[in-house]
Structure formats: C-alpha cells, structure tokens
C-alpha cells in the first residue's frame with residue numbers, strides 16, 4: 387500500500403459532453419447537429435441508439451450538479467452545443483440557448499464548481515455540414531462567430547476554455563475511418579478537416595485574447611495514443627511513431643511550432659494527400675495557448691504491417707486485462723505519453739479525460755464496479771508520478787461523471803461514475819463514485 391499526496395491546488399473533476407448527455411434535441415430553439423443526422427441514419431450507431439434524450443441533462447442538470455457536489459469535485463468539464471447557440475451554424479443567435487447555459491453555469495458556480503468549457507465536442511450544426519462542414523473554410527468563420535458569442539457572454543463566469551475536443555477524432559475517425567459523424571472515408575478530406583479546425587482554433591484563441599485579456603485560460607484537448615514497438619526493428623519503431631504522431635504531433639506541432647511534423651507530412655504526401663495550407667494559416671494556428679487537455683485511455687503495442695490501415699501500423703493484442711469496450715489496461719502509457727509531450731515545453735496539462743468502460747449494473751441498489759476503481763487507482767498513481775517529476779499536471783477529470791451516449795457504441799458502453807437507467811433516468815452512484823469521492827476529500831490516494 388502507498389499513499390499518494392496531491393498538491394493543495396490540484397484540480398479534481400469529471401467530464402461530459404453536450405450531445406452525450408443533454409437530450410432535448412428539438413427543444414430550446416436547438417438546431418440539428420451532424421450527430422443527430424448520423425445517429426438517425428440506420429447502421430451508424432449500435433442498435434439505432436441516438437442522443438434525442440440521452441441522460442436528459444437539459445432538464446435534469448440541477449440533479450446532476452447536486453451529484454457533482456456530493457462527489458466533491460471542484461471542476462466540471464462540459465461542452466456547449468453549438469446548435470443551441472446558433473442553430474443554423476452562422477446565422478441568427480438563439481437567446482434561449484444562451485440563457486440555458488447561463489442557468490447551468492450559474493448553478494455550477496453556486497455549488498462551488500469551476501466550469502471547464504469545451505466549445506466543440508463534435509456536434510457541428512448540420513446546416514454547415516450541408517455546405518461542406520469543416521472542409522469548407524466558411525465553417526472557420528462560423529466557429530469564430532460562435533466562439534465570440536460565447537466569450538462575450540461568459541467572460542467572468544467561465545475561466546477555463548478548450549476550443550476542440552480530440553482533433554484526431556474530428557479529422558481522422560470521422561472523415562477517414564468513417565466511424566463518427568459525418569462518416570467520410572477519405573484521407574484528403576481528413577487533412578482538410580484537421581487543418582481547418584486548427585485555423586479555427588487559432589482565430590478563436592486570438593479573439594479570446596482580445597475579449598478576455600486577463601480573465602481566463604484557453605487551450606485544446608487532443609486524445610493521445612501511446613504505442614510501444616513490438617520489436618526493436620526500425621520498421622516497428624517507425625510504425626509506432628506514426629501512430630503517436632497522428633494523435634498528438636499532427637495537431638500540437640502546428641500549435642507550438644507553426645508547422646506539421648515532417649515525417650508524417652511526407653507519409654501522407656506519398657499517399658497523395660496534403661493539408662490545404664493557405665497564406666497566413668500557420669501563423670494564426672500558432673497563437674500561444676495557456677494549457678492543453680489530454681484525453682488518455684490506453685496504450686497499444688504496434689508493429690509495421692503494410693496492410694494495416696493508413697499508417698501501416700498494426701496494434702497487437704498482448705493479452706492484457708481489458709475493459710468492456712476491449713481496450714487494454716496499462717497505466718504506464720499515461721506516464722510515458724505525458725513525458726513525450728514535454729518536447730512542447732513544461733506546459734500546463736490537465737487530464738481532461740481518463741476512465742474505463744465497465745458495464746456493471748446495480749444489484750440491490752449497489753454497482754460494484756471494482757474494475758473501474760482499479761483502473762482509476764493505477765492511472766491516478768501515474769498522475770502523481772508525473773507531478774513528482776516536476777511536470778505541470780494541474781488537474782484530473784474522470785471520464786465520465788455518468789453513463790451516457792458513447793457515440794457509435796450507443797448506450798451499451800458505460801464510462802460513468804454514476805449509473806444511469808436510460809429507461810427511467812434514475813441515477814445511481816457506483817462504488818467508484820464513493821472511492822473517487824474519498825480521494826477528492828483527502829486530496830491523497832491510498833493504493834489497495
């Protein structure tokens with residue numbers, strides 16, 4: 387048994403996202419998003435699940451905030467549904483949508499919980515997708531208009547902002563792998579989307595500095611992969627580097643260095659695709675940011691295989707214990723990838739997502755999700771290890787506060803500290819909720 391004591395100003399939180407929890411998809415003046423379209427398309431989401439109702443948090447947010455207060459978190463990461471703010475993407479502003487988020491944020495602040503706000507967590511207004519979505523540079527301007535509305539409305543209330551959640555998912559998972567909305571399967575589209583979202587990020591950061599010069603921090607939240615080579619061969623090591631770089635470097639090099647990583651740029655060029663860089667783009671993307679959010683779930687062991695997807699990098703099942711979504715459990719990858727990111731400097735880092743899909747349900751009112759406790763324990767231990775090395779890791783947000791709509795997996799994959807019965811909307815704190823509550827209350831963790 388070991389005691390891990392955390393710094394007194396360390397932030398403990400939990401995270402969700404608008405499309406995954408809000409529901410009320412046709413209420414409050416909300417417009418349709420690409421995820422409404424995608425989820426309503428047969429075959430895209432498990433068993434036809436969608437976010438029409440989700441955890442009904444649009445109506446139940448006060449109950450949710452009471453549970454956050456009981457959990458004891460001091461920070462709550464959530465996202466804004468752009469289609470509630472500007473329903474057709476770049477037209478009329480919807481006052482009802484803005485007022486909803488004011489009520490929500492005010493309730494959070496009343497509860498002593500810091501809002502940690504993601505502007506874009508994948509729910510692009512469908513009206514913008516109808517004219518090309520992120521492939522169309524018009525969406526950059528639309529995003530900046532949306533960001534300006536939010537900055538002007540919430541400066542003083544919201545002090546922590548993230549522009550984009552998981553740019554790899556927005557670009558590659560959604561436009562090359564085709565697994566998320568809008569479901570394209572083309573490398574050039576993926577590079578177009580990835581580049582344009584970076585330009586939008588840069589413009590939004592620049593605008594934030596003008597609107598909130600000294601009142602808040604802004605960054606971006608890549609999901610990061612950690613890949614270890616199956617052998618010591620140069621081919622396997624290169625295959626791993628490609629896998630790591632496509633999640634982190636492809637987006638963080640432009641932000642911190644003003645250029646794309648050369649090796650991966652050349653790899654894509656050989657495949658016939660290059661980012662559509664225009665004059666001035668790289669300069670705007672390189673606006674200084676205050677923090678990055680890191681979403682980490684699991685590492686992989688990879689080897690070179692020319693048949694293995696767009697990176698010729700094949701993940702190998704090494705027989706580790708897995709969560710119920712099939713991801714291996716190995717927390718050392720979190721330590722390694724955070725150290726890998728130090729090449730961008732000792733930047734302020736928040737773990738904005740980390741958690742386990744464990745599908746246990748209630749038995750006599752108790753959800754004994756011991757595997758989730760084990761997962762959280764070993765990953766929080768690695769967080770302490772990173773801090774002990776002098777790295778500026780400032781906070782940890784568990785994914786997720788509650789079970790919710792897990793994208794293409796629908797409601798069958800549960801990441802929550804709180805169990806949700808999706809028929810009745812009854813929330814049941816799991817054993818992991820009470821374990822995490824104790825860690826937060828003590829600000830130290832004792833391994834079992």
Ligand SMILES: CCOCCOc1ccc(-c2cn(C[C@@H]3NC[C@@H](O)[C@H]3O)nn2)cc1
Nearest residue numbers: 403406552559563565609681683739792793
């Ligand atoms: C065969 C090719 O297959 C490609 C891998 O396909 C996926 C699917 C899903 C993910 C994924 C899901 N999550 C959790 C979410 N993060 C954001 C938040 O909204 C959570 O719901 N992280 N990563 C990664 C990769």
